[in-house]
Amino acid sequence: MILFIATIVIYSTVLSYTVLSDNGKNGENAVRKYDITVDAPRGEILDRNGMTLVSNRQGNSIKFNAAIFPSRQSDRNRIIASLIELCESKNEKWTDNLPIEYNENGVLIFSEGRDNDIKALKHKNMLNLNSYATAENCLDALIDMYSLGEFDKVTARKIASVCYEMWRTGYSISVPYTFAEDVSSETVSIIKEKNQFFQGVETEVDTYREFTDGTIAPHIIGITGIISNEEYNSYSEKLTEKIENGDYTENEINLLNLNAYSLIDHVGKFGIEGALEEDLRGEKGIKTISIDNDGNISSQYTVIPKQGNTVTLTIDSGLQRVAQNSLENRILELTSESGLPPAGAVAVIDVDTGEVLASASYPSYNLSEYFEKYNELLKADGSPLINRVLQSTYEPGSTMKLSTALAGLEENVIDSESEFYCNSEFQYYDVRFSCLDAHGNLDVVTGIEKSCNIYFYNVSNLLGIDVMNEYSKKLGLGEKTGVELSEAKGILAGRAYRQSIGSTWQMGDTIQAGIGQSDNLFTIIQLANYGATIANNGTRYKCHYVKYIMDADHSNVVSETQPEVVEKTDFSQKSIDIVKQGMLAVTTTGSCKSAFLGITEKVGAKTGTTQVKRIIDGKTVKGNNGLNVSFAPFDEPEIAIAVIIENVDSGTATATVAADIYDYYFSTKNQISSQQPSNELLR
Numbered sequence: 001m002i003l004f005i006a007t008i009v010i011y012s013t014v015l016s017y018t019v020l021s022d023n024g025k026n027g028e029n030a031v032r033k034y035d036i037t038v039d040a041p042r043g044e045i046l047d048r049n050g051m052t053l054v055s056n057r058q059g060n061s062i063k064f065n066a067a068i069f070p071s072r073q074s075d076r077n078r079i080i081a082s083l084i085e086l087c088e089s090k091n092e093k094w095t096d097n098l099p100i101e102y103n104e105n106g107v108l109i110f111s112e113g114r115d116n117d118i119k120a121l122k123h124k125n126m127l128n129l130n131s132y133a134t135a136e137n138c139l140d141a142l143i144d145m146y147s148l149g150e151f152d153k154v155t156a157r158k159i160a161s162v163c164y165e166m167w168r169t170g171y172s173i174s175v176p177y178t179f180a181e182d183v184s185s186e187t188v189s190i191i192k193e194k195n196q197f198f199q200g201v202e203t204e205v206d207t208y209r210e211f212t213d214g215t216i217a218p219h220i221i222g223i224t225g226i227i228s229n230e231e232y233n234s235y236s237e238k239l240t241e242k243i244e245n246g247d248y249t250e251n252e253i254n255l256l257n258l259n260a261y262s263l264i265d266h267v268g269k270f271g272i273e274g275a276l277e278e279d280l281r282g283e284k285g286i287k288t289i290s291i292d293n294d295g296n297i298s299s300q301y302t303v304i305p306k307q308g309n310t311v312t313l314t315i316d317s318g319l320q321r322v323a324q325n326s327l328e329n330r331i332l333e334l335t336s337e338s339g340l341p342p343a344g345a346v347a348v349i350d351v352d353t354g355e356v357l358a359s360a361s362y363p364s365y366n367l368s369e370y371f372e373k374y375n376e377l378l379k380a381d382g383s384p385l386i387n388r389v390l391q392s393t394y395e396p397g398s399t400m401k402l403s404t405a406l407a408g409l410e411e412n413v414i415d416s417e418s419e420f421y422c423n424s425e426f427q428y429y430d431v432r433f434s435c436l437d438a439h440g441n442l443d444v445v446t447g448i449e450k451s452c453n454i455y456f457y458n459v460s461n462l463l464g465i466d467v468m469n470e471y472s473k474k475l476g477l478g479e480k481t482g483v484e485l486s487e488a489k490g491i492l493a494g495r496a497y498r499q500s501i502g503s504t505w506q507m508g509d510t511i512q513a514g515i516g517q518s519d520n521l522f523t524i525i526q527l528a529n530y531g532a533t534i535a536n537n538g539t540r541y542k543c544h545y546v547k548y549i550m551d552a553d554h555s556n557v558v559s560e561t562q563p564e565v566v567e568k569t570d571f572s573q574k575s576i577d578i579v580k581q582g583m584l585a586v587t588t589t590g591s592c593k594s595a596f597l598g599i600t601e602k603v604g605a606k607t608g609t610t611q612v613k614r615i616i617d618g619k620t621v622k623g624n625n626g627l628n629v630s631f632a633p634f635d636e637p638e639i640a641i642a643v644i645i646e647n648v649d650s651g652t653a654t655a656t657v658a659a660d661i662y663d664y665y666f667s668t669k670n671q672i673s674s675q676q677p678s679n680e681l682l683r
Helices: 073-089 115-122 135-147 153-168 185-193 229-245 250-258 272-277 278-283 315-336 374-379 397-410 444-450 453-463 465-474 495-500 509-513 524-535 572-587 649-673
Strands: 004-011 011-019 030-039 052-064 100-102 108-110 175-182 201-211 224-226 266-268 285-291 299-302 310-313 341-352 356-362 421-424 426-430 431-434 441-442 539-541 546-550 557-560 565-568 603-614 619-632 639-646
Touching: 030 266, 052 185, 073 153, 073 175, 073 185, 100 135, 100 153, 115 229, 115 397, 153 175, 175 201, 229 250, 266 272, 266 278, 266 310, 272 278, 278 603, 310 374, 315 341, 315 356, 315 639, 341 524, 341 539, 341 649, 397 444, 397 453, 397 465, 397 524, 397 572, 397 603, 397 619, 397 649, 421 453, 426 453, 431 453, 441 444, 444 539, 444 572, 453 465, 453 509, 465 509, 524 539, 524 572, 524 619, 524 639, 572 619, 603 649, 639 649
Parallel strands: none
Antiparallel strands: 004 011, 011 030, 030 285, 052 175, 052 201, 100 108, 224 266, 285 299, 310 546, 341 356, 341 639, 421 441, 426 431, 539 565, 546 557, 603 619, 619 639
């Protein structure tokens, strides 16, 4: 037997192409063999209780096998045109990534937000057109390149889209082209019935992401999609650097190359899907295809693909649902007539671990409809694609007074009995600042309960901005929390920030910063962790969404996220207890009393209200943001909550969201604790 071997390198994956002949005479009885890489199923994503959030299901895909797909362009065009017509008649989506489209007036335009793809299309390696070439110029060049003159221009654009994508993704024997994904069995049957016409068109069973409920924590879970040119280049550079800087054996390098990304791969785009791409992705396999002279095809795996790891989140899906529903319902109840879009966010954190138990942003969306409704979501009021828990920053308002109080107590500028008189006005040199009421004489506990501006103007003035900021930083304000996902850092008002923007810190800024105004901007997860740090008596933990990672069959724990202390504030217990008493007063005799009446456990809380201005239809519109930071149970805290609702009257209005979450949390906990213990006989 004579063996002929040629090596093909596609996207750093080394594959072999082999021709075997019994007698070596003109390839009689020859068997052609070639290897293709096979993607592994992605790992599952579970909630903290083992409930499946994201899994895989099987579906049909339509692919072009280069070994038998026609090489003549005219034959390809007819097959592609028929496939497009078939899919569209069955309302099936086919892969259409060409950055050229017809607008509502029937005019050819470049697709919005596709600048890099348009540049690649015009590049000298493709159409070789000038940078100023129009969409019409590009399509005409594609029609000429792919001999599409016999088709009307709308059809020609569709066929050109497929042909261009085949070229862009490196279509070859080793890299099949996926024409359509997740098509119906009816469409598959038609293709099989007409297999003589659809030469080289094959249907395969692939795995697809499936969401148990796509509305649960979509901003956290994230989505997968076809890899972009930028992502592909980035992954390729990282692989090259890894191999060059590592000490790997030849077999290890071959394995790394086998798992290199190609331009037909799907990757996590954001959320956990993106952040844990390496764990969820799995390891590719190799399938050897054999074709004899009669065209008979057989295949077998020479390397079995390995499913990605299972990721267990800290999120409690039941608590998450309650948080989402309560937030949405309360927002819709409180929607003002200001013209500002309703929006908000809530985060729930375990005070002793930094685990994020719930993380909700409104408006939201359904991950199952993400790609279908992407353009609609992109333009929707309230920007539903934004993760307001991690990416939006807000003035903290009076929630900042907890930090100011702690600083004052620790620096001994006040004690539990220190009083300041509030007549609703505070004269600071030639500027007059105000309070919402004339509270009379107040100590720090009643100052927190009444949220008196005058009390904290005095404390801030005694401390100074530099000292206040030392305590704010210890409490995590203006500092990233350390979660696995992208988060904003926020802004801690002070001299450093003003200098960074080429401005100066003014005398009156200090007292405004002390009540949460000035330049202060924090994320909701920062505020939740701020509350958690106070609740657990001064230990700030790194926040996290990943509880642990297991292998695909759940037999081994690959890694587990341990509680990580970021800051030991070393605040005195006396100072913390005084501040906590003020927070308890807010819920027992203060503004949040009615909201927390039905909760079985005592709650400590602080509200905040900030005025915001936005431009709506060219007009400046004013509104208020309401915030609430809280923890419970008061005596032995377990969870902390931060809530923001944009465009409401006050922070007090947000308290019912926290109350709903506490009610669910404690009722569920009580149900679990009252259940029959395991491994005990019923009597």
